[in-house]
Amino acid sequence: MRQLSITLSLMALLQTLPAIAQVPESTSGIPADSIQQVTAVKWMTNFPDGKFYPERLVSRAELASIMVKAFRLDKREAVTKENLTIPDVPRSYWAFNDIQIVLKTDIMKGYRGNEFFPNQKVTRAEALAIFAQAYGVFQFPDAAVNEILASHPDEKSIPAWARKAIATVATEGFLNTDAQGNISPLKPVTRGDMAYVLSKYLQRQQQQPETPEVPMIPNSPQSP
Numbered sequence: 001m002r003q004l005s006i007t008l009s010l011m012a013l014l015q016t017l018p019a020i021a022q023v024p025e026s027t028s029g030i031p032a033d034s035i036q037q038v039t040a041v042k043w044m045t046n047f048p049d050g051k052f053y054p055e056r057l058v059s060r061a062e063l064a065s066i067m068v069k070a071f072r073l074d075k076r077e078a079v080t081k082e083n084l085t086i087p088d089v090p091r092s093y094w095a096f097n098d099i100q101i102v103l104k105t106d107i108m109k110g111y112r113g114n115e116f117f118p119n120q121k122v123t124r125a126e127a128l129a130i131f132a133q134a135y136g137v138f139q140f141p142d143a144a145v146n147e148i149l150a151s152h153p154d155e156k157s158i159p160a161w162a163r164k165a166i167a168t169v170a171t172e173g174f175l176n177t178d179a180q181g182n183i184s185p186l187k188p189v190t191r192g193d194m195a196y197v198l199s200k201y202l203q204r205q206q207q208q209p210e211t212p213e214v215p216m217i218p219n220s221p222q223s224p
Helices: 002-016 032-040 058-072 094-103 124-135 140-147 158-173 191-207
Strands: none
Touching: 032 191, 058 094, 058 124, 058 191, 124 158, 124 191, 140 158
């Protein structure tokens, strides 16, 4: 009876303790709050069944749509240019406008014959380079780029054209890696990967202080 009484007392005590809030992780290892943040601002959306599917791969058309939303590319002056002729992206295509915008703003490039290959899957190196292009690639000297990337075991597999861009993303704290610090630049990028990068970018935006107002200083007698 005494042991039962002690057990019941412990259970009662545990019930009175406040629950410890924990952020769950998705099946991809991406924190669920990253996904919640980017869907809340509608940079990415859930599927009609309400699920996000972080393991699904991202196509070039999907990435174009994400970039337009996250960086408000539709507000840039270049979008007023005349529409481009893209043989594999007709006007009826769901991402026609977004693809036009990323091409006009030079955030993404087309391929031979002005084709876009909208359904082609994107590698992590490509996605990070395109993100950095919209964000602004830091023009580090090669020595600095090599130093920044040296801590990642697979940095030699990063294509030369993506090294400055990925160094930018890493420096800004937007880069997600595996437990060993591998970037895996040649692997296809997932929706979860993009949610992570975008959530870090969103957090950076939210941390920016408001521009302070400059107080008006009355003219002194010595003022011209």
